[in-house]
Amino acid sequence: MAPVNRVYAAQLAGLPVFGPDGESIGKVRDLVVGLRLDQLPPRVLGLVVELATRRRVFVPMLRVTAIEPNAVTLGSGSVNMRRFHQRPNEVLVLGQLFDARAWLAETGTRVTVVDAAMEPTRTRDWVLARLAIREPRGRLGLARRRSPLRVVPWDEVAGLGLTDLTGQPQGAGQLLMLFDTMRAVDVAATLRDLPLKRRHEVADAMDDERLADVLEELPEEDQKELVGYLADERAADILEAMNPDDAADLLSELAPAEQNRLLELMHPDESEPVKRLLEYSADTAGGLMTPEPVVLTPDATVAEALAHIRNPDLTTALASMVFVCRPPSATPTGRYVGCVHFQRLLREPPAELVAAAADTDLPALRPSASLAEVTRYFAAYNLACAPVVDAEDHLVGAVTVDDVLDHLLPEGWRETGLHDVGTEPSEEDERA
Structure with missing residues (x-):
């Protein structure tokens, strides 16, 4: 295979990372470069890799042995498994350089950075050698036409020093394009790693539903x-x-x-x-529940129930069960009749009424049930979703297993992730 001589950051984003024996390590989430005081291209220090446990770690470029269109491969050697923290002289290419506003050194023309390309040097280092740029819309009267993309050497663009990137407003168009391919939990992890100013810019640019x-x-x-x-x-x-x-x-x-x-x-x-x-207290069934489960009246058919749980906006847990109640069907509902697991729905004729298939024997949780009681309930009945019914026999909501886990995990688990079993941290991460 011919050696790779130019790699664009946008192409790297999200690529799977494999170890020397083909084992899956994680995904590329960003590139880290060290800015220089002169106009020479900055050195690419390494990759920010998100492990399967959501922890983000720094992988030095010297550990990278192959970059292919569909994967990155690491060689043998230790990697610091501590959570990645950005140092003062470092810049995240996707997180900070994309959408940065600069100007062409020779003409002073204003431009926006939309991508960056790294290239290897003779010393096995990688440098951020080229930038993909676009001039602002509206030049020369072309108000509605998008200006063409240009790729220029790093030293032809000015205004990308560390103080420039931390002090100027950037916009977030390119970063949001990358976010479109990511799950919300991965976007959240990326957002947490951005500098505060950049995080606010991205939040301003996101639509309400996505944010x-x-x-x-x-x-x-x-x-x-x-x-x-x-x-x-x-x-x-x-x-x-x-x-x-x-x-x-x-x-x-x-x-x-x-x-x-x-x-x-x-x-x-x-x-x-x-x-x-x-x-309700946060550690009770009432505090854990969602008030918007799938609720049907007894005269609804199995076909109608299946149509409801096909709603793509439902989480997997909420779609696992429908609840049968007398009108009204909005919580708090009329009298609770029972529940039907989606597997039971798949076994029943489409024209069958859901009331005939409802499990009326499964006990329901009370809103005051403690977290310990809720946990035992889920373990005992092997459920992903459970009804919460008040003293008057009205369905007031449903608890899902993901919300139970969220409260059972140690405080701060979203920040720290889960530790890799059997992996010793390395003190040296080669970012000097």
Whole structure:
């Protein structure tokens, strides 16, 4: 195979990383470069690799033995398994360089960086040798036409020093394009690693639905910081787009005055279920539940039930079960009849009524049930979703197994990830 002599950062993003024996290591999430005081191309120090445990680690370029269109391969040698932390002289190519505004050194023409290419040197180092740039729209009267992409050597572009990148507004178009291919939990992890200013720029550029999904995956402190940054009206819109139980969890961490202010700005139809959840302690079934499970009346058919659980917006856990209740079907519902697991639905004739297939013997959780009781319940009945019914026999919500796990894991698990079993950290990461 011919040696690779130019690799673009956007092509590297998300590529799987394999060890010397073909074992899966993780995925590339960014490139780390060390900026220089002169105009020479900066050295590529290494890759930020996200392990299967969500931990992000630094992998020096000297450990990379092959870069192919569909994978990156590492050679033998130790790698520091501590969580990656950016150093003062370092820049993240995807996180900070993409969408940076600069100018051509010779003409002074304003440009935006949309990609960057690294090339190997004779000493086995890699340098960020070229930049893909685009001039702003509207030059020479072409207000609506997109200007062509150009690839130029690094030293032809000025305004990309460390102080430039940390002080100027950037926009987030290219970064959001990369985020489109990533799950919300992966976007959240990337967002956490960005400098605060850059994180805010990305949040400003995201649409409300996407930001709501990402916000649900952030640790509590990062959620609070981001909500505090957003204007109250937009923060309320984001809360409306979140799952009610996640919105309630976030609001419960805020000061009462801020909590009440945001609830008042939310639409009443969206704030009402959140207010009901806030009445329960966070470590009870009522505090864990979502008020929006799949609820059907007894005269609904199996075909209708299957159509409801095909909704792509439902989580896997919520789609695993439908609940049969007397009208009204919005929580708190009429009298709770029973539940039907989706596997049972698959075995029944489409025209059969769901009431005939409902499990009426499965006990329901009470809103006051403790986390320990909820955990034992899930273990005993092997469920992914469970009904929560009040003393008047009304379905008030459903608890899903992912919310139970979220509360059982150690505090701060989103920040630290899970430690790699049998891996010793290396003190040297070759970033000097």
